[in-house]
Each structure stands twice: as C-alpha cells, then as structure tokens.
Amino acid sequence: xxxxxxEALSRARIIETAVELLDADGERGLTFRALTERxxxxxxxxxxxxxxxxxxLDAATAAVVAGAxxxxxxxxxxxxxxxxxxxxxxxxxxxxxxLAPQLSAQLTRGPSGSVTPKIFESFGRHVRDLGVPKxxxxxxxxxxxxxxxxxxxxNAANTRVAKPGADRSEFLDAVSTAxxxxxxxxxxxxxxxxxxxxxxxxxxxxxxxxxxxLTGIGTVHSPA
Amino acid sequence: xxxxxxEALSRARIIETAVELLDADGERGLTFRALTERxxxxxxxxxxxxxxxxxxLDAATAAVVAGAxxxxxxxxxxxxxxxxxxxxxxxxxxxxxxLAPQLSAQLTRGPSGSVTPKIFESFGRHVRDLGVPKxxxxxxxxxxxxxxxxxxxxNAANTRVAKPGADRSEFLDAVSTAxxxxxxxxxxxxxxxxxxxxxxxxxxxxxxxxxxxLTGIGTVHSPA
DNA sequence: ACCTGAACACCGTTCAAGT
DNA sequence: ACCTGAACACCGTTCAAGT
Numbered sequence: 001x002x003x004x005x006x007e008a009l010s011r012a013r014i015i016e017t018a019v020e021l022l023d024a025d026g027e028r029g030l031t032f033r034a035l036t037e038r039x040x041x042x043x044x045x046x047x048x049x050x051x052x053x054x055x056x057l058d059a060a061t062a063a064v065v066a067g068a069x070x071x072x073x074x075x076x077x078x079x080x081x082x083x084x085x086x087x088x089x090x091x092x093x094x095x096x097x098x099l100a101p102q103l104s105a106q107l108t109r110g111p112s113g114s115v116t117p118k119i120f121e122s123f124g125r126h127v128r129d130l131g132v133p134k135x136x137x138x139x140x141x142x143x144x145x146x147x148x149x150x151x152x153x154x155n156a157a158n159t160r161v162a163k164p165g166a167d168r169s170e171f172l173d174a175v176s177t178a179x180x181x182x183x184x185x186x187x188x189x190x191x192x193x194x195x196x197x198x199x200x201x202x203x204x205x206x207x208x209x210x211x212x213x214l215t216g217i218g219t220v221h222s223p224a
Numbered sequence: 225x226x227x228x229x230x231e232a233l234s235r236a237r238i239i240e241t242a243v244e245l246l247d248a249d250g251e252r253g254l255t256f257r258a259l260t261e262r263x264x265x266x267x268x269x270x271x272x273x274x275x276x277x278x279x280x281l282d283a284a285t286a287a288v289v290a291g292a293x294x295x296x297x298x299x300x301x302x303x304x305x306x307x308x309x310x311x312x313x314x315x316x317x318x319x320x321x322x323l324a325p326q327l328s329a330q331l332t333r334g335p336s337g338s339v340t341p342k343i344f345e346s347f348g349r350h351v352r353d354l355g356v357p358k359x360x361x362x363x364x365x366x367x368x369x370x371x372x373x374x375x376x377x378x379n380a381a382n383t384r385v386a387k388p389g390a391d392r393s394e395f396l397d398a399v400s401t402a403x404x405x406x407x408x409x410x411x412x413x414x415x416x417x418x419x420x421x422x423x424x425x426x427x428x429x430x431x432x433x434x435x436x437x438l439t440g441i442g443t444v445h446s447p448a
Numbered sequence: 449a450c451c452t453g454a455a456c457a458c459c460g461t462t463c464a465a466g467t
Numbered sequence: 468a469c470c471t472g473a474a475c476a477c478c479g480t481t482c483a484a485g486t
Contacts, residue, residue: 189348233470271460
C-alpha cells in the first residue's frame, strides 16, 4: 500500500500526488506524512522541490484549474463562451471539491498569483466581446467570477455527500426538511424556497444564474 | 498580558474571546493555547462549553453575522433593502476579514447550519418583494449571495494589507503593475483592466456589481 | 544537486482527577 | 456541574549528515 513507482522524485510528481490525496480525502488528506509514504521518501526530499505546504496547495490548484480552462472549443457567441467557461469550472469543482475553498482563498489573497488572472482572463475576454464599455469590464467580470465559484462550490458540497444519486437526493431532502422546520416568522422566505431545493437540476439552476448575470450585463450596458 | 477578568467561564465569553483572537491574527490566531491563556483556564474547561474547534469557529461566525444582519433600517424599495443587506455584510467582512473564507466554508458545507439560512432569508425576502416568480427565487437569491460574499472577501483582502490608506493604494498599485506585466498574448484582458484596479472606489464598485445583478433579476423576471 | 531521517515546536483533543 | 492540567497523537518544518 505504501510506495509506488521508482520514478525520480520531481516537483511535478509531488503535485500530482498531492492532487490524488486531495481528491481522496479533501484538504485534511494532504499531509507531508501521507506524501512521504506515497512517494517513499522523507520530508526533506519534498521540501527540496517545494517551499512549503501553502505553495504545494497553490500549485495543485493551479494545475487542476489550468486543465479545466485549457479545453479548446469551437467559437460561439460571447454568451456561449461564458457558459462554456462557467461549466468547465463547474465540472472541475465537482470532480475536485477541495478546489472551491482553495479558489476562494486564492482570490481572497489578492488578485496576484497565477490562478486569479487566468480565471479573470477566461471570463473577461468574452465580457469584452459582449460590447460592455471598458469602464465596466472589471465589475461585470467580477460578478461572473464570484457567482460561478460560489455556486459551483455550494453544488459540489451537495454532490460530495455520496456518489450514487440516491443518497444525494436523500441529502437534499434532509436539508429541505430542515429548512421547512425553521421558525415561520423568522424564515418565511427560506421555508417557501425549501421545496425548490428538493427537486432541481444542478446544472440547469447553475446556468440559469449565469444567464441572469449575462442578462444584467447586457441590459446595463446595451451596446452603442 | 495573560489573564483578564475573573468572570465565570461561559460559552458566550469563549466565543467573544475567539472573535477577538480572530480579529487580531486571523484563523491562525485562534488556538486553544491562546484561548486558555486569555481566559486563564485549561483546555478541558473550554471543551466543557464547546464541542471542538470547528463548532467554535461556526459560533464565532454566526455571532458576527447575526450582528451585521440585525441592524434595523427604515423600509425602502426592495432594491434599497438588498443594497443595505449587501453593504452590511460588506462592512462586517471588512472589519473581520476571517469571515470571508469562513462563510464560504459554511455555505459550501451545505445549506444547513444557522448562518446560511439567515443570509438567504435576508436577501431572499426582498427578492420576493421584487416581483420575481417563485420558481426563480432560489436562483436569483443565490446569484446575489455568492456575488456579495465573493466580492466582499476579495475587497477585504485588499484592505487587510495595511490600515492606512497609503499602503493600501501602494498594494493595489503593485498588483496592478503585476497584471500589466503579464504576457500580452495570453492575458490581453487582464492587462487592459489593470488600471481600473489601480484607482477605483471599493464600495462603489461593489455596489455596481449588486446593481448589475438586480438589473438582471428585474429584466429576466419583469413583473406581470 | 538531491535525498535521508531524526528532531523540534506546536497543534487539537482526551481524561483521570479534583471541587 | 464545572474545572484542572498532564498526556497523547499528529501536524509542518528544519537541518546535519549522507550520496
């Protein structure tokens, strides 16, 4: 169960293994102990290739996001392009649920780093093609980025509970029931919306949100 | 520097101290060691009032959010109400930057817990008053919630760097310069948007994003 | 240049024992 | 019922030593 290949240790192999550990057990699964065991080395060897745990997490995040955004597609309307980028991230976060908090953290750490510019660029160039005036590019792109990352993360949390669809609807049912049990005076809206939660299509609802923001962009900035 | 009052230990006092530690040093500032020192007790005493660190973090988050959302205001248009709730959270996250990742985490953990329903209710009741058809309440509210939390968190990160406004603009300047230094072929949009970053008003830009989503909601669901 | 592995400082958490 | 404090298991990280 311990070691695997005898390939030379490399930064790339460390990152790859980190992603495997994260996929298997989330952020708490990524420890230097687990890493040294899988790679059959000592901690010192890993520290020679990687500065610290934070840098390793960032690198793992960057690797997965780069893969998700790299997919080439036939050019469609700017709206279709935005939807495609959004769905690419949606799927990546569904496959790697640990991505969601990690991406928020990297966005929050300030817009430096390599992932934030990449995500902004992926959405922004199509926002630009939408005919939005330059002064509003940043606002419009931010709205898209934050919605996509937030909503995809919330969806991943729902999915994560169990692989088979059966348990998943069971989980949503439980949440829905919990919401219906809230105080009627304090939570009228949440109670009213609880059944929407029970039976909805994730992707559909996610895309409806993207379209809502696209509509907002199009309406506020109707092209000259 | 160690202990303070000799008030009886209580869950409330533990949570209050936790918030102080978080405000001072972020999530890494909240340890049971620091907590026992400030409260002049042992870890066992704290564990008698609190299940574990996760529960304590959740409670601290809930306490701060409840305060931010409790502010009573004169009733305005639904749009104004949404803006007021958004700004309330914006300010809370600016005062307590550790809130941003924590709120994402609680949203991501699934919509149970006490904070998620509270935030959804605060926005949702005004979305309802906007005349949105019931089938779209959840989507519209989600778009607002995710944008507000994401954008406020990103802003808090920018502010956190230093208190005096001087260092802050210095920081934004540095990020802006970094963006301008990116590859021209790979990052045309990010480069073009870099100067927008340099001199913008945070609150103004934040509110512009809220209005963009409000416009989207109003346009997609024009009241019957 | 790259790796080993013991050691260090610091966590969250437990629990027998006290009052 | 509430608190004490030593102890445990487990972290990330360092570093002298090897090749």
